[in-house]
Amino acid sequence: MPAMRRAKPAVRRLIDPLQLAQGLIRCASVTPADDGAQDVLADALAAEGFAVHRLPFGQTPNLFARIGTGSPHFCFAGHTDVVPPGGGWRHDPFGGVVDDGVLYGRGACDMKGAVAAFAAAASAYLAQHPSPRGSISLLITGDEEGPALDGTVRVLGWMAAEGQIPDLCIVGEPSNPRFLGEMVKVGRRGSLNATVTVSGVQGHAAYPKRASNPVHPLIAALAALTSARLDEGSAFFEPSSLQVTSVDVGNPAFNVIPAQAAARLNIRFNDLHTGASLSGWLRDIVGRHAPGATVEVQVSGEAFRTEPGPSLDRVCAVIERETGHVPLRDTSGGTSDARFISRYAPVIEFGLVGATIHQANECVAVADLLALSAIYEAIVRDYLG
Numbered sequence: 438m439p440a441m442r443r444a445k446p447a448v449r450r451l452i453d454p455l456q457l458a459q460g461l462i463r464c465a466s467v468t469p470a471d472d473g474a475q476d477v478l479a480d481a482l483a484a485e486g487f488a489v490h491r492l493p494f495g496q497t498p499n500l501f502a503r504i505g506t507g508s509p510h511f512c513f514a515g516h517t518d519v520v521p522p523g524g525g526w527r528h529d530p531f532g533g534v535v536d537d538g539v540l541y542g543r544g545a546c547d548m549k550g551a552v553a554a555f556a557a558a559a560s561a562y563l564a565q566h567p568s569p570r571g572s573i574s575l576l577i578t579g580d581e582e583g584p585a586l587d588g589t590v591r592v593l594g595w596m597a598a599e600g601q602i603p604d605l606c607i608v609g610e611p612s613n614p615r616f617l618g619e620m621v622k623v624g625r626r627g628s629l630n631a632t633v634t635v636s637g638v639q640g641h642a643a644y645p646k647r648a649s650n651p652v653h654p655l656i657a658a659l660a661a662l663t664s665a666r667l668d669e670g671s672a673f674f675e676p677s678s679l680q681v682t683s684v685d686v687g688n689p690a691f692n693v694i695p696a697q698a699a700a701r702l703n704i705r706f707n708d709l710h711t712g713a714s715l716s717g718w719l720r721d722i723v724g725r726h727a728p729g730a731t732v733e734v735q736v737s738g739e740a741f742r743t744e745p746g747p748s749l750d751r752v753c754a755v756i757e758r759e760t761g762h763v764p765l766r767d768t769s770g771g772t773s774d775a776r777f778i779s780r781y782a783p784v785i786e787f788g789l790v791g792a793t794i795h796q797a798n799e800c801v802a803v804a805d806l807l808a809l810s811a812i813y814e815a816i817v818r819d820y821l822g
């Protein structure tokens with residue numbers, strides 16, 4: 438009688454947050470490149486039983502992975518692209534080197550580290566809850582640091598069409614300024630870019646009556662814009678701020694009145710304004726001081742805020758329990774993909790310490806990486822039971 442062949446019990450290997458973070462960092466995924474980063478993540482999630490949907494839009498790789506189909510549906514959102522490394526690194530920015538308990542690499546905290554920490558958290562949770570009550574998903578884009586046109590915003594459209602909108606979303610942006618547990622982001626200011634162009638009539642500086650100098654009305658308009666106070670801040674936001682970021686005349690001569698002058702400016706605005714209200718305000722002020730000037734406006738994000746409520750309170754309570762710190766609920770900083778998600782679901786941002794993001798020698802303490810993974814796991818356990 439032939440010997441019975443016994444099936445070996447499947448050995449379950451948990452996702453290791455450090456190994457996965459290193460695997461992701463070793464892909465040089467400077468926006469819009471991917472360099473295999475999403476394959477690394479997709480393979481790890483598929484091995485856990487996630488249904489992985491690759492969702493490329495235009496040149497942008499994206500993925501949505503979900504395990505379970507029930508509710509509540511908890512989603513983690515993040516990105517695998519990174520900003521260029523620049524110079525001045527102690528270690529290869531795409532080497533994933535650990536030196537003295539610190540993991541170095543572009544994306545270590547913004548935000549491959551957090552992506553790996555969440556995947557590991559899900560893996561640890563699923564090991565204890567093989568058929569979870571609700572479902573866990575990851576919304577990952579390869580274009581957060583770039584124009585963000587074919588990334589999260591497009592994936593959300595797909596998710597809405599497929600009935601995959603979550604009940605709560607955590608974005609893994611590095612929300613903590615100095616230490617883990619210090620801060621969650623519960624909203625972001627809006628951002629608006631504008632170019633003001635004034636046309637005049639070129640001429641000799643000695644005969645100004647025969648010319649029309651566009652620089653003078655441009656200066657007057659900018660003076661009016663920069664001396665205006667947009668607001669005094671709101672209950673949850675700091676005051677809005679207008680910054681002139683460039684004044685461009687490009688005139689090499691002292692004795693020529695130029696034909697054109699332009700300026701660029703950026704407004705970071707709170708929930709007392711919208712992109713549309715500020716565009717109207719800009720055109721009005723500019724029109725008064727520089728009649729005929731053109732104002733081109735591009736709104737890259739509206740201000741948004743996560744309503745206070747039980748979901749937010751519970752996430753903050755878990756962070757406090759795990760770290761011993763009561764996280765500050767803050768709305769400062771630049772925009773993030775949370776601005777798109779907030780149109781569909783309550784969204785909270787919590788990730789690693791952001792002290793070295795977008796700098797040479799971006800790094801994360803391995804202990805922080807493991808601690809963040811444990812916090813994410815505790816948040817999922819608290820939310821799904």
Ligand SMILES: [Zn+2]
Nearest residue numbers: 547548581610
């Ligand atoms: Zn980021």
